[in-house]
Amino acid sequence: MTAESASRSVDPQLAAPAPAPAASRVGVEFKDVQRHFGAVTALQGLDMEIHPGELVALLGPSGCGKTTALRLLAGFDRPDAGTITVGGRDVTKVPAHKRDMGMVFQAYSLFPNMSVRQNVAFGLRMRRRAKADRLSRADELLEMVGLGDAGDRYPYQLSGGQQQRIAIARALAIEPTVLLLDEPLSALDARVRHQLRAEIRQVQQRLGITALFVTHDQSEALSLADRVGVMNSGQLEQIDTPEDVYRHPATPFVAEFVGAMNRVAGRIADDGQVVVLGQRLPPTTPNAYAPGTAVEALLRPEALQVTPDAGGPGEIVERTFLGSSERLRVSLEDGHELLVEGSSHGPVLRVGARVALAVVADRVAVTERAALAPAISPEL
């Protein structure tokens, strides 16, 4: 199921009237934040800004520092250097329980000894709100997440998806300044994950709350966030809109990590254009390399097109039908393989057919040949 189809299957309960709006929209800023754990550097000078009302997804492989950044913002940990400001206020040394941040965890985090209603009302109880007030607010939020009738149940009586919905309601009950989501969907099955993903986005947009979402699932980050930050080895490699991260990766790591990417040998021509697969295309960053430099062109599967050609340089070795599209693995004469994705409505190409290849991009990103890691096996 794609993100689009998931958003169509949103729980109708979410159309219910919005509860009281969250706290006034605030921005978040990390300034040169560093964190070391012994010899391991978790964050090395993180600079990042989250605009008021924006949802930023931090994406990266395990150990890249994304969860450390989230925990520093939540106040569970303190940076070795740098500052974190929320709404212009320095919160670097403010303890977690005084930060007013709602958090949804990866693990099921509901308090097992409390009923669902008590769980949602817990934060309000800590704020000494009147009992009637906090219980009615809890019921209101339970309605919002579509579990209005679950107030008297206990966490062990709920499914994983229901527990995460309650966790979202609990985090929103305190009207947090920032909503923090630490891989909240990773423990759920695919169907619930897609549905809840769309619900989170809808609630965040409706309340206009600033949110930081940490995930290692790139499709989750790209479909959910206003901007996506890609982290690697404690550094923010790029933060941009999902479209720009995907189409114009700032670094070879981002290009490799986000989406599928073909690396094709090319050369910089005398006029500065990139010669690749027999075509001349302008580079995304002009004049980055001198004429004659051997480069690698970074091409998405959908930026390549195949046409049946008995004398063509490629041979289809695998074909995967994906419904509206199909993905082909094409073997070149030099033994390397390319991944090509296109509409499934064109002519049916069988495995073993010879094909010609063409680049259908306006511009092409290039990098030095030695700069990239060894080839990654394609995953279909």
Next chain:
Amino acid sequence: MSAIGQPVHETIVSRPKAPPQPRPVARRRPRPRAWRVAILVLTAIFYVLPLVCAVKFSLINQKGTYGPQNYTAIVDNGTLSAALVLSLEIAAITAAVAVLLVFPTTVLVRLKLPKLTIVMEAVTILPIVVPPVVLAAGLLQMKETAPLWVVNDFFNHPVTILAPMYVVLAMPLMYRAIDTGLRAIDLHTLVDASRSLGAGWPTTLWRVVLPNVQTAVLGGMFLTIALVLGEVVIANQLDQSTLTFPLQMLEFASQDNAPGISVAMTLAALLFTFLLLFSLSFLARRRGPRAARVVG
């Protein structure tokens, strides 16, 4: 050169059809074998026979006839009642102090100082390794050199001298019970969730962590109470003025005219401890699944 990275969207992977599952066959309860039954009966005799004999002996009164006089004597005799009250008082204080010391310390070690776990293990096992009589001897040495007011206010009162000693003795029981309870919950996540919702450390410990390890803490407390109700070595060494319940039992056992009362007291103490442990297992059965199960 060319290569391919990972695709951005999940791909649909066709899965081979699962082989048909064999029809579940109703399990027949195996007939117990004779040797198993024999072992069970022998074990039961080993444990139950002395108890039956003790019950029979405790029901024989001074006239040589059967009756409940030895049991009523426990209630009627002021010395016995006072000893029982004193022991229960010491037990309650010991259990409370042990929980107050061990619970937050264990949480702190698990959350913030996991490298100290091995130190905690070693320290809490010391009271088992070092005989209680050594602890008592050390304290008696201190008593001889202590100022008079310390002797009067601390050493000469059974509660103030025995409760701290029993807290030390109860450490292995309490630590292991609480540590096991904490291992069974996702402590880090629960604490983080509580703190992010605005609860300080005391509130988090009291309202979130403690209720979720309640069974373990109760287990530690009950074991501590059982320990206090049976401890005689230190009590005998340190406090001669007032007899605790187990010392009173020994006292009666040494008297020629009332051995039945001593046995009756032993059985009463055993019953009390059994009821405590039974209530614990009852509580554990009620609360256990709530913390562990996730459906769906």
